[in-house]
């Protein structure tokens with residue numbers, strides 16, 4: 001199970017996620033209680049070892065802006081939420097970036113198709129809200145055999161059953177590993193990664 005821990009802003013939280021076995025860490029570069037600056041990301045990247053993907057997360061920004069911000073920060077992966085088009089995938093790839101394309105669980109059926117992104121992420125209607133949803137509804141979206149990530153309202157207690165119900169290849173978390181909004185809890189990070197990997 002691929003595991004991404006998102007909304008990290010301190011060396012300690014990155015270290016905990018990496019030590020626990022996370023495959024990717026996310027830095028929120030859009031309006032959010034978890035926002036970090038590109039300069040902060042550049043500093044934090046020294047705590048991310050080779051083999052762990054460091055992902056810049058964006059919501060409504062045009063893909064061209066996201067690519068420029070991520071590149072300035074030293075990132076090679078971007079995660080694009082919001083309304084997107086196949087042209088956005090091309091923009092990311094033309095810039096040499098790898099892409100996680102995020103769609104909401106209630107998005108139009110054609111948006112679940114493979115547009116050539118490296119990974120698809122399926123999230124709650126409001127990203128980063130901590131809201132859980134009907135994960136089993138993903139069984140009807142034609143995602144079998146795809147590398148796709150489940151997100152939205154996950155925590156250590158529900159991640160195993162949620163991933164099983166959805167048939168997910170990977171999972172992503174932010175709210176479920178926090179002690180208060182935007183403040184990560186190291187024990188919850190470890191518990192989440194351990195539960196997901198188990």
Ligand SMILES: O=C(O)c1ccccc1N[C@@H]1O[C@H](COP(=O)(O)O)[C@@H](O)[C@H]1O
Nearest residue numbers: 006032127128130151152153173174175
């Ligand atoms: O975490 C945020 O604040 C955020 C803001 C804008 C776009 C995406 C954001 N995070 C993504 O949301 C899910 C986590 O949701 P939850 O908090 O666990 O319910 C994950 O994909 C993050 O990358």
